[in-house]
Amino acid sequence: MIMIMTVDLGHVLLVHGKKLQDLYKVPFFPEIIFCKMIKALGVLVLCVKISLTLAYRPVFIYHGILTGADSMKHLVKRIETIHPDTVVYNFERFGGWSSLENAWHQVLEAQTNLKAVCDLHPEEGINMIGYSQGGLLGRAVLQTYPDHCVKTFISLSSPQAGQFGDDFLHLIFPSLVAKTAYQLFYTYVGQHTSVGNYWNDPNHQDLFEEYSIFLPYINNHIISTNSSQFRDTLLRLDRLVLIGGPDDGVITPWESSHFSFYNESFAVVPLQESLIYIEDLIGLKTLEENGRLDIIERKNVHHYEWHRRDDIIDSVILPYLD
Ligand SMILES: *[C@@H]1O[C@H](CO)[C@@H](O)[C@H](O)[C@H]1NC(C)=O
Ligand SMILES: *[C@@H]1O[C@H](CO)[C@@H](O)[C@H](O)[C@H]1NC(C)=O
Numbered sequence: 315m316i317m318i319m320t321v322d323l324g325h326v327l328l329v330h331g332k333k334l335q336d337l338y339k340v341p342f343f344p345e346i347i348f349c350k351m352i353k354a355l356g357v358l359v360l361c362v363k364i365s366l367t368l369a370y371r372p373v374f375i376y377h378g379i380l381t382g383a384d385s386m387k388h389l390v391k392r393i394e395t396i397h398p399d400t401v402v403y404n405f406e407r408f409g410g411w412s413s414l415e416n417a418w419h420q421v422l423e424a425q426t427n428l429k430a431v432c433d434l435h436p437e438e439g440i441n442m443i444g445y446s447q448g449g450l451l452g453r454a455v456l457q458t459y460p461d462h463c464v465k466t467f468i469s470l471s472s473p474q475a476g477q478f479g480d481d482f483l484h485l486i487f488p489s490l491v492a493k494t495a496y497q498l499f500y501t502y503v504g505q506h507t508s509v510g511n512y513w514n515d516p517n518h519q520d521l522f523e524e525y526s527i528f529l530p531y532i533n534n535h536i537i538s539t540n541s542s543q544f545r546d547t548l549l550r551l552d553r554l555v556l557i558g559g560p561d562d563g564v565i566t567p568w569e570s571s572h573f574s575f576y577n578e579s580f581a582v583v584p585l586q587e588s589l590i591y592i593e594d595l596i597g598l599k600t601l602e603e604n605g606r607l608d609i610i611e612r613k614n615v616h617h618y619e620w621h622r623r624d625d626i627i628d629s630v631i632l633p634y635l636d
Contacts, residue, residue, distance in 0.1 A: 371441050371465060372401040373635060374431055376424065376455075378446030379508070380486065382409020386445065389621040389631070396632055403431050403440075405448070413447065414486070417511035417528045421454045428455055432463035439463040441635050445470045445621050446565070450512060454532045456551075457544040457596075466553040466634050471565055471620045474556065475575035475590070476514025476529050479566025483509075493517075500525040516576040534595035541595075549597040555608045555634050557620065564617035572609050573598060585609070608634070 373393060375386050383406040390402045405427060408420050431440060442464045444452030449472025456462045480492045486509060490498065499510035500521040511528035515521070523530055530536040534544055548554065558571025565571050567582050574585045585591050591598050601607040610630050620626055 369438075370397045370400040370635060371438055372403065372431070372435055374403045374405065374428060374440055374442045374464075376405045376442070376444040376448030376452040377409065377413075378448050379413045380410060381413070382406065384409075386621060389443070389445075389627060392624060392627045393632070393635065396628065397635060400635070403427075414507050414509065416506050417451060417454070417508045420508065421451050421458060424451065425455045425459050428459065428462065428464075435463060439465045441466040441468070443468045443470055443631065444472060446472055446617070447508060447512075448472070449571075450474055451508070453548075454528075457532055457547045458540075460543060460547055462547060462550065464551060466555065466636070467551050468555040468631060468634055469557065469571065470631070471558045471562055471568075471571050471617055473512055473565050473570045474573045475533070475570040475588075476512050477509070477566060477570060478514050478516065478576065482564050482566055485564070496521055514570075514575060516578050516580060519578070532596075533590055535590070545595065545597045549600060551601070551606065553606050553608065553634065554598075554601050555610065555630075557610045557612070557630055559612040559615050561614050562617045572611075 375383075375389065377383055377386050383404045386404050390404050393400050393402055405424060407423065407427065408415065413420070428442075440463055442452060442456075444450070444467070449469035453467065453469065453472070453474065456464055456467065478492055483490050483492055483495060487495070492515075495513060496515040496518045498504045499507075499513040500515070500518065502525070504510040504513075505525060505527050511526060513522075513526070514529060523536060531538055531540070532544055534541045556572045558565060558568050560568050562568040562571070567574070567576060569575070569582045569585075572585055573590055574582050574588060577583050585598070590596060591602075594600055598607060612626065612630065615623070615626055
């Protein structure tokens with residue numbers, strides 16, 4: 315919560331036990347007049363101007379795959395209703411089919427928009443919500459933007475550790491099956507699409523490392539010249555909030571929303587036992603040790619409900635928007 319002090323305490327100043335405004339029988343003194351009148355009375359002048367306005371930080375929202383800004387309108391309205399006067403920037407680019415374009419391309423383009431927003435709010439900073447693919451790409455936007463202004467980043471059911479499963483795949487590529495999708499995704503051509511960029515096949519980790527140009531890098535699974543920047547930028551956050559749940563139905567495994575993933579025997583490895591956490595590859599361990607990582611699990615929430623159900627928005631999103 316940002317406090318901008320602006321409430322004029324002048325009219326409650328007490329003079330000999332009486333409120334000044336009672337003394338002069340006028341309801342309100344503008345500050346200047348108020349000070350002059352006290353001076354004229356020869357009273358010890360204590361011109362106090364304490365102003366108190368509560369303002370919420372602006373919010374930047376990054377939509378999911380195959381949809382666009384329109385799909386996030388309910389969330390925008392809810393924020394504006396419960397937190398009046400919040401400035402909400404609802405990212406409009408890469409909606410529909412263009413959300414399937416190469417992840418790096420989307421990330422670097424979205425970054426120009428985030429920069430423009432940060433330039434408008436250099437002092438207070440902003441909060442950011444990324445839904446589904448938008449939470450993964452939005453996170454990468456921060457990681458490639460060394461002096462970003464984001465304070466709290468909320469990842470709303472996003473495949474942060476990648477994606478592997480038929481349900482999700484069939485939404486976009488009905489004729490592909492997860493088991494063999496690697497044959498397309500782990501190729502030069504397959505890397506032209508965002509889904510290929512974060513496809514994480516437990517059976518073909520060697521090809522994942524060889525061909526994937528995005529996920530292994532931003533997760534510092536492969537160390538590159540940018541690795542320390544990818545970690546430092548996340549550590550700039552005041553808070554990282556990871557939201558997901560077992561009834562999501564699209565993110566597979568759903569624990570990917572919490573940076574957990576399958577190992578080679580398709581068991582989901584808990585975050586605290588995962589390499590990304592143990593070796594603190596992108597700062598998750600540090601954030602948690604400093605009390606700046608919030609991992610939230612909600613049952614009975616389908617993937618398409620996280621940003622559309624008021625009870626969810628009110629209980630797991632709004633409390634983080636300060
Ligand atoms: C990685 O770092 C180099 C400079 O060392 C920079 O030119 C390049 O844009 C960076 N790439 C990303 C994706 O941040
Ligand atoms: C996968 O994880 C499970 C549970 O943590 C573990 O029992 C199993 O040995 C692991 N398999 C491999 C191949 O690492």
